[in-house]
Amino acid sequence: xxxxxxxxxxxxxxxxxxxxxxxxxxxxxxxxxxxxxxxxxxxxxxxxxxxxxxxxxxxxxxxxxxxxxxxxxxxxxxxxxxxxxxxxxxxxxxxxxxxxxxxxxxxxxxxxxxxxxxxxx
Amino acid sequence: xxxxxxxxxxxxxxxxxxxxxxxxxxxxxxxxxxxxxxxxxxxxxxxxxxxxxxxxxxxxxxxxxxxxxxxxxxxxxxxxxxxxxxxxxxxxxxxxxxxxxxxxxxxxxx
Numbered sequence: 001x002x003x004x005x006x007x008x009x010x011x012x013x014x015x016x017x018x019x020x021x022x023x024x025x026x027x028x029x030x031x032x033x034x035x036x037x038x039x040x041x042x043x044x045x046x047x048x049x050x051x052x053x054x055x056x057x058x059x060x061x062x063x064x065x066x067x068x069x070x071x072x073x074x075x076x077x078x079x080x081x082x083x084x085x086x087x088x089x090x091x092x093x094x095x096x097x098x099x100x101x102x103x104x105x106x107x108x109x110x111x112x113x114x115x116x117x118x119x120x121x
Numbered sequence: 122x123x124x125x126x127x128x129x130x131x132x133x134x135x136x137x138x139x140x141x142x143x144x145x146x147x148x149x150x151x152x153x154x155x156x157x158x159x160x161x162x163x164x165x166x167x168x169x170x171x172x173x174x175x176x177x178x179x180x181x182x183x184x185x186x187x188x189x190x191x192x193x194x195x196x197x198x199x200x201x202x203x204x205x206x207x208x209x210x211x212x213x214x215x216x217x218x219x220x221x222x223x224x225x226x227x228x229x230x231x
Contacts, residue, residue, distance in 0.1 A: 047219065
């Protein structure tokens with residue numbers, strides 16, 4: 001069965017960086033885009049961007065352009081999402097997600113369990 | 122890209138039907154049939170319940186149905202059950218090749 005297993009909770013100081021991993025299993029990793037979505041406590045879902053594990057091509061929400069980088073290691077079936085210049089507003093649960101279709105269209109059928117990132121001085 | 126507009130809350134009694142609206146723009150909901158709906162319980166990851174406007178993933182009850190007219194999508198839950206109490210989010214693909222979510226709707230089953 002399809003599973004997305006994310007790395008554990010992180011605490012960072014403002015201005016630092018954090019890198020969250022998402023290990024895929026149960027399907028061919030390079031055949032489906034991986035998307036990242038975050039959710040601050042008590043708030044709604046916010047789409048951050050997508051990555052093609054096959055080509056490494058990425059697309060980011062305008063809000064995150066230049067501050068977020070999505071990468072992958074195909075040999076271990078793992079996607080990564082790094083956020084730089086962290087600020088308190090980045091405190092949230094970060095999810096990776098895979099769609100119904102191989103390319104990103106917003107239909108996220110499989111989700112990781114979420115990774116809490118806390119930014120605090 | 123502005124978030125899609127959903128009502129903050131809706132409520133209904135067991136057995137009733139409710140509808141949640143999701144309003145977007147010509148660049149998202151109107152332009153594509155890539156509207157999805159998610160159910161989220163506290164502390165859990167979202168669960169896809171509708172994709173491509175009206176399709177249900179395997180295992181999702183047929184009490185959930187979706188539709189779209191112009192720039193507004195709708196989720197209808199019929200035969201409300203207490204277990205349906207959760208937050209519901211819509212999403213749409215956009216002309217900028219991005220995805221936008223609605224602000225979420227809290228469903229209370231009275």
